[in-house]
Amino acid sequence: MRVTIWGCRGSVPTPGPRTVRYGGNTSCVEVALDDGSVLVLDAGTGIRGLGDELTKRGTRHIRLLLTHLHLDHLEGLRFFAPLWDDDVTLEVWGPPSPTQSLRDRVGRCFSPPLFPVDLGHVPARVSFHDVPRTEWRLDGALLRADLVVHPGPTVGFRIETADASLGYLPDHEPALAGAIAGRSTDWLSGAAVAANVDLLLHDSQYFEHEYVERIGWGHSSVVDAVTYARAVDARQLILFHHEPYHGDESLEELEESARTLGADAAAPPVLAREGMVVDLA
Amino acid sequence: MAVARPKHLTLILAREFASSLATPMLIADERGVLVFYNDAVAEIVGRPFAETGEILLDGWMATFEPRALEPDPTGDERRPTQIAFQDRRAAHRRFRVISIDGVERQVALTAFPLFAHADEFVGIVAIFWRE
Numbered sequence: 001m002r003v004t005i006w007g008c009r010g011s012v013p014t015p016g017p018r019t020v021r022y023g024g025n026t027s028c029v030e031v032a033l034d035d036g037s038v039l040v041l042d043a044g045t046g047i048r049g050l051g052d053e054l055t056k057r058g059t060r061h062i063r064l065l066l067t068h069l070h071l072d073h074l075e076g077l078r079f080f081a082p083l084w085d086d087d088v089t090l091e092v093w094g095p096p097s098p099t100q101s102l103r104d105r106v107g108r109c110f111s112p113p114l115f116p117v118d119l120g121h122v123p124a125r126v127s128f129h130d131v132p133r134t135e136w137r138l139d140g141a142l143l144r145a146d147l148v149v150h151p152g153p154t155v156g157f158r159i160e161t162a163d164a165s166l167g168y169l170p171d172h173e174p175a176l177a178g179a180i181a182g183r184s185t186d187w188l189s190g191a192a193v194a195a196n197v198d199l200l201l202h203d204s205q206y207f208e209h210e211y212v213e214r215i216g217w218g219h220s221s222v223v224d225a226v227t228y229a230r231a232v233d234a235r236q237l238i239l240f241h242h243e244p245y246h247g248d249e250s251l252e253e254l255e256e257s258a259r260t261l262g263a264d265a266a267a268p269p270v271l272a273r274e275g276m277v278v279d280l281a
Numbered sequence: 282m283a284v285a286r287p288k289h290l291t292l293i294l295a296r297e298f299a300s301s302l303a304t305p306m307l308i309a310d311e312r313g314v315l316v317f318y319n320d321a322v323a324e325i326v327g328r329p330f331a332e333t334g335e336i337l338l339d340g341w342m343a344t345f346e347p348r349a350l351e352p353d354p355t356g357d358e359r360r361p362t363q364i365a366f367q368d369r370r371a372a373h374r375r376f377r378v379i380s381i382d383g384v385e386r387q388v389a390l391t392a393f394p395l396f397a398h399a400d401e402f403v404g405i406v407a408i409f410w411r412e
Contacts, residue, residue, distance in 0.1 A: 096398060098398050098399060146287065146290070147289070147397070149290065149293075149294070176297070177293045177294055177297045178296070178300065185284045185287070186284055186285055186286055186287050187288055187296065189290060189293055191284045192287040195284050
């Protein structure tokens with residue numbers, strides 16, 4: 001399994017000189033499986049660059065897994081080149097809503113006044129699927145999607161193959177449901193997604209002093225991210241969903257803080273960075 | 282480390298809600314297993330949840346010998362928790378119960394089902410009103 005980060009910024013794209021090292025594109029992660037198939041996690045603005053790459057490779061069948069439909073996880077989809085190719089089949093999986101279909105909710109982005117082209121008129125063959133309530137298989141991977149603590153229907157994903165596992169919880173505030181440390185994992189939001197994974201991409205948007213002013217916004221402090229990774233026995237934590245107001249230097253302070261907090265971890269926590277590639281075997 | 286029977290997010294949030302309430306509240310999962318009650322329930326039943334542990338709700342409720350204070354007008358003699366679990370609708374009734382410390386108390390019990398989606402029953406919540 002090869003994991004490539006195409007966007008790891010939270011909330012809103014942040015281009016500019018302050019964000020060149022870690023990038024300004026919002027959430028998008030490519031997961032290439034050993035059988036050559038591709039899973040795409042979220043459709044933030046990072047998906048635009050990935051789309052160009054998939055077009056170059058001639059990839060014709062793509063699975064897109066959406067954790068939720070906040071704009072920073074969806075706004076790149078309209079500019080995803082494969083969507084405008086009638087040879088492409090795109091399966092979109094996302095969290096169910098009690099009131100509206102996934103297609104109708106995504107379709108809002110493809111309607112006036114937000115966008116000139118209706119979702120029904122894009123050339124690619126696009127289908128929409130609510131994530132199942134139990135594990136399911138896509139190509140060579142076993143997938144799991146569980147609802148997690150974040151405003152609105154939001155899931156985290158676990159992708160597992162015979163020799164590697166990835167947990168993806170880009171927007172997650174487990175501390176809102178009680179203290180993380182010492183809690184039995186069956187009561188820990190998203191734990192079945194993240195338990196024992198080789199690699200965990202987890203929300204760490206805030207420093208602690210920022211978090212206390214933003215409790216309930218759906219994101220984690222770096223302290224909570226490290227504590228969570230330890231609680232679920234993740235082997236490697238990558239700090240994800242960077243706060244838009246954090247420039248490169250500020251992010252490196254956050255990483256240093258995580259490394260101090262996670263000094264007992266098998267692998268030290270690291271910042272997600274656009275272009276980062278992690279091979280899991 | 283596998284997570285044994287991870288709780289549905291709805292139950293996780295309900296537990297946190299219950300933990301922050303002074304009103305006695307318990308939660309059972311979709312199998313009818315009591316998975317949590319708060320400290321205010323512990324005061325009524327005379328035992329903290331940590332000592333009780335996860336247990337079938339129906340059997341646990343029966344140990345308190347609940348006696349309805351008045352007959353149900355429809356003749357339904359089930360407890361509200363049974364109605365919420367079996368019929369998946371809200372119910373309310375007043376009882377006398379005998380707690381573990383032997384003290385008889387009068388309580389009203391409101392129970393209602395939890396649905397994560399219209400077709401996804403994840404458990405019930407019951408609230409005790411001390412009278």
